[in-house]
Amino acid sequence: MENPQRYRDTTIYKQPSPCSLRKLADIVPARVVLYMLSFSGFLVSFMMRMDINLTMVAMAKSVPPPASADGNETSPGKPVAHCYVAQNTTWSEENTTVVPPPEELGEFDWSPAIQSAIVGSFYWCYILSQIVGGVLTQYFGTKTVFGGSQLLTAICSFLMPTAADIHYGAMIALRSIQGAASGLTWPAMYAIVGHWIPPAERSRFMSSFQGFSIGIGLTYPLCGFLIHHFGWRVVFYTTGSIGAGWCVLWYFFAFDTPACHPRISPQELRYIEGCVGEQVVGGNEGMPVPWRAILTSWPAWAIGITTFGRIWVHYVFIIPGPVYMKSVHGFDIQTNGILSGVPFLLSYLASVAFCYLADVLVTRQILSLLNVRRIFTAVAQVVPGILLLLVGYLGCNIVLVLFVWFVAVTLITAAYAGAMANIVDIAPNLAGPVLAFAQTIHMSASFLSPIVAGVMTKDSQSLDAWRKVFGVAVCVSSGTYVVYQIFGTADIQAWNYPDQKYPQSVREDSQPLRESPQKDGKIVPKRSGSSQVQA
Template identity: 30%
Template sequence: MYLLYIIQGVVFPAMHGVWSKWAPPNESTRLTSYVISGAYVGTVIGYPMCGWLAKNYDWPSTFYVPGFIAIIWCAVWLTTIAETPGEDKSITKEELKYIIDSIGPTDDKKLSVSNYPWKQIFTSMPVWSITFSTVCENWGFFTLLTQLPTFMHDVLKFDIGKGSLLSALPYSVMAVALQFSGIFIDWVRKTNIFTTTQVRKISTCGAFFLQSICMFSAGNCETGLGSIIFLTLTAGLVSFSVTGYCVNPLDIAPQYASIILGIANTFGTIPGIVSPLLTGFIVQHQSPEEWKWVFIISSSLYFLGGLLYAIFGSGERQHWAEIKTTSKNDFVDEPLMRNNDIVPLSQCE
């Protein structure tokens, strides 16, 4: 299992590396949200599927079937995906020109690891705000992922079949909402009413504060239906938080986006280890009072994450991530990746 977690840990950072070369800035939010939604679609399918497999077959089948599906998907990926638009054999000239004109200059030099601006990355408060936001969101996510079936069985008294279906409900809402949240956020950016920094903070902080309220309410709700509604709302709001902090590396340092997300996800795995252990320590007798504290801790972290991102988050490209021209030492801003607005393509030609 640990090897599986290590392998899966590189998936999202790798995707940010791809989007840094593929995603036009005015489409980066929606494209990233589409990718992230796939993880939740897998959860939606996996919960009832594994529940059905465990009930009707031996438990090893819950590993064999997803593993076989992963092999098929890997073959599809390797035969269809290109690292850059220029390497894609199926892209049209118009599409290639649009992407290049949108993204502007990119740093294609193959830097060695020692040449990365590590000091600037690790001392950047915007980077740490992304990292801490990842930790806080993942705490709530892993709490739901690992403990929701147990909570539904012990407190709400659902059997394994019904519990598996209801456990998938929050992720169903999350997967659907992500299809629209990215489009909405990109539309807001196009209006130029808000700066990129303001958009990212509204998305992240607004979602975190509302998630804090919903998680607290879920733990203190008197009815099972009410708890499910609040937990579902908590999950649905993830669709807006990730359009903030999760897309943010593409704003502040697109050429290092995969590195930044890798750092954030490294710290973001801590909740996956600590949250189940802490829940097991708190919940000794499977009582509603014990479960309240599980939700209060998640609620508090959501609030703290939103507060710190409001203070330290940024949508500005960082000085250590600027790209120099080849003829001068002047720094340049990409046509559609300027910090405070998005310029229509027609104005860049």
């Protein structure tokens, strides 16, 4: 049995600190630098992805909706339509009409269908590029793939205002390119985790992926401010500039493996290699991907299916959510932007707490690794789904609605100590391809969820219609979790290694942090005497 202390090696934090760049590199572990790059990378990626959601309100001309002269009064048996009395109205003998503020009038005569096509075109190609991202990362490494995808997305942001002036088709083309490029980011970053992060630290490192929550949380209020003061074009120039600037930092400070890092301390290098050396095979660029084994792996399917339910609920909050806030509760664009963004800012803090708690439960052997993954997956999708349904039945009690809404969005981040971290557990060598496979499944919910919500509310934006939307969400989130409960595992799969062969040291050893009375979380035992299984 290997020494459990190897997962608790703190000597790299106890080095003397003379004032020199070399010693500064010793003081700040390379893993911390990678964490910050991962966090800021996803933050920037989602800023460039989400800026269109609020900017579209200022770009497209809108038809002023009629406002009921009797405010919010309803007749017996009639569903409640909204929880506010329309403001900024003009009255005539025929009807009463809402007058939008100047920044929401728009300049392009785009129908709702065209607007949906522009926003949704990102996700069409985003899903299709997941597998490509996993393959490219195996051959070119995370540094090239992740950095290149971010740079291409930033260039498209710069070109977006020009494309809008030319034709909406040009915007659809640029959004499609952005989606294809952004689809490479998740498989690329997952691939680097197995090489850099010891098992006892992986849950905490996964919280860096929650940079996307900060990105969403900052983008909505930032867009509202820029649109109000400078116009919608400045939004794209701002996000594009931030993305390009980040690429410079990534180029100088990111490296695919610890052995490639020119500034890593010898102590940290030994610590990382001692912890992950038996799980990963060098720099796995060029390592063949056993797609047949992945496609027939129930643990991989379980991760993809259960996460489909989480993404379904998550995107109810992200895309139809602001529509619900506007149509039912009557928030203007700036207030809506703030209320839509704040929960995602809180999400990052919650993700750090969840991931830290998961590591504590595992390293102290309070729970097995698999049970930790199951519990946090349930917290991330079953509980938010139930809370979302509760929002619909809280009616017009805006204080309780916002409180439950914020809590639900915050809990979703527990997934990064659950099923999302489980990807690295079962295949540290092939985390990129496995993530690509799982993302192809679960990111389809990113456009299916808003489509279903749109279909269910196209005839009426009443509170009753939104209750149906929320009801479907809780059914999807709870139903998909059952699959993970049955087929989920924390075992390293045989196909994680070249030619399906376990290293000799792995055969003789196991992860102390994954021990349990049920041997949960160990290497999958061989099923036959043969040392090789055909993929």
